[in-house]
Amino acid sequence: MASTTSTTSTAAAPSAPGRRRPPGRAAQILRLTRTEFTLVYRYRTALFFIAFPLLFTATGFAQQGRELTQGMDAGAYFICGAMVLAPLFIGLVHVSNVYTARRESLVLKRFRVSGVPPATLFGATLLSVLLLVLLLTAISAGALAFRFDLVPADPLLVVLPILLTTATMVFLGLALTAVTRSAEGAQMISMVPFFLLYASSGQMLPMDMLPDAVARVSTLLPAAPATAAVQSGYFGRDLFGGVDGPAASGLELWTAAAPSLGVMLVWLAVSVVLLRYFRWDPRQAK
Numbered sequence: 001m002a003s004t005t006s007t008t009s010t011a012a013a014p015s016a017p018g019r020r021r022p023p024g025r026a027a028q029i030l031r032l033t034r035t036e037f038t039l040v041y042r043y044r045t046a047l048f049f050i051a052f053p054l055l056f057t058a059t060g061f062a063q064q065g066r067e068l069t070q071g072m073d074a075g076a077y078f079i080c081g082a083m084v085l086a087p088l089f090i091g092l093v094h095v096s097n098v099y100t101a102r103r104e105s106l107v108l109k110r111f112r113v114s115g116v117p118p119a120t121l122f123g124a125t126l127l128s129v130l131l132l133v134l135l136l137t138a139i140s141a142g143a144l145a146f147r148f149d150l151v152p153a154d155p156l157l158v159v160l161p162i163l164l165t166t167a168t169m170v171f172l173g174l175a176l177t178a179v180t181r182s183a184e185g186a187q188m189i190s191m192v193p194f195f196l197l198y199a200s201s202g203q204m205l206p207m208d209m210l211p212d213a214v215a216r217v218s219t220l221l222p223a224a225p226a227t228a229a230v231q232s233g234y235f236g237r238d239l240f241g242g243v244d245g246p247a248a249s250g251l252e253l254w255t256a257a258a259p260s261l262g263v264m265l266v267w268l269a270v271s272v273v274l275l276r277y278f279r280w281d282p283r284q285a286k
Contacts (some may be wrong), residue, residue, distance in 0.1 A: 006148060024182055025068075028120045028124075029123045030127075031124075032116075032120065032125075032286060033127045033131075048092065050094075052089055053085045053086040053090070053136055054139065054140075056078075056079075056082035056085050056203075057079050057082055057139070057140050057143055058073040060079035061143075061147065062075070063078055064076075064147065064148070069243055072243065073148055075147075076144055076150050076234075077235075078203065079144055079148075080140075080144070080231045081202060081228050081231055082140065082203065083136075083158075084161070084165055084201060084223060084226045084230060085137040085201075086137065087129070087165045087166035087170075088165070088169055088170075088201075088223060090132060090133060091129055091165075091166060091169025091170040091172065091173045091195060092172060092173045092193055092194050092197075093187065093190045093191065093194055094173070094191045095125060095140060095169075095170055095174060096174070096177050096180060096189070096190045097172030097183050097187050097190065098183075099125075099173070099177045100180045100181075100183050100185070100186040101182075101183035103280065103281070103282055103283075104181075104182060104282045104283070105282075106282060108121075108280050109280055109281060109282070110226055111192055112280050118174060118275075121173060122170075122171075122174060122275070123263065125170060125174070126166070126167060126170045126171075129166060130163070130166050130167075130170075133166045134162075136195065137159075144234070150234065150235075152233055152234050153235060153236025154232075154236060154249065154253060155233070156233070157230075157232060157233030157253065158229075158233035158234055158255065160228050160229075160261070161226040161230050161233075161261070161264060162226070163261075165223075165226045165264065167268055168264065168268045168271045169222075169271075170183075170220055171271035171272055171274065171275055172193070172271045172274065173269075174275060174278055175274035175275055176189065177278065178278060178279050180283075196221075197222065197223040198223065199228075200217070200221050201218075201223035201227045202218070202223055202224055202227050202228065203227065204221055206243065207228075207242060208242045208243070219263070220263060221263075221267075222263065222264055225259075225260030225263045225264055226264060227262055228240045229257050229260050230265075232248075232253060232256070233253075233257075236248065236249055238252075238256040240259070240260055
């Protein structure tokens with residue numbers, strides 16, 4: 001009898017309803033990404049962070065008609081470089097602000113306790129910022145196409161630097177929260193690296209107008225190489241040494257871009273390492 005009962009129980013076991021399987025990593029990231037977009041809509045300040053980079057695109061229209069060199073409109077050149085400002089502003093300023101606020105309100109701690117892996121949470125943030133950056137990039141690209149009749153000579157060389165810069169800035173924005181105590185403080189502190197990168201990007205002042213030492217240091221920071229790569233990819237010219245660069249395409253253009261892409265990859269690696277210092281617990285007493 002015991003043997004029969006055991007056999008019956010064993011046979012019936014597979015038909016019993018199993019425990020619900022937890023969602024996979026990709027499903028978790030997509031679900032959190034959707035939540036991020038919902039919060040962006042409700043968080044009005046975030047809409048400012050998203051719209052702010054478009055002001056630089058509008059600034060480029062004011063420069064239309066002035067030629068930097070033959071066949072290169074100053075307005076189009078500026079708008080191409082301004083595409084890099086979206087990941088700088090949203091990644092550094094917005095991400096550090098939002099994550100500091102979530103940490104101090106114990107939201108991050110609840111994520112941690114509930115078992116959400118850091119890679120999932122950070123991945124959802126990166127994906128949401130990346131989608132926003134690509135949307136802003138598409139708007140700028142549309143402006144270049146309709147207002148300047150300009151399309152990328154090498155689309156991959158335009159998109160790749162934007163992707164690398166977005167990932168780097170998001171991770172740097174996350175790491176920056178380690179030294180911020182409040183969301184208001186995060187806004188103030190994050191503006192320091194933002195303006196430093198903006199000033200060194202070649203957008204505020206052309207690299208040709210900077211002192212040689214400052215220009216050399218700027219090429220080792222993440223903004224200037226990305227800006228030059230996007231502009232070179234758009235115009236099909238080697239603009240890594242200045243606006244007077246010769247026409248280039250294919251392997252020749254990518255060879256010229258290799259040092260700048262290398263700098264961007266190094267900064268991406270540095271930003272990932274800095275995530276080790278990310279703080280989950282609030283810094284202010286509760």
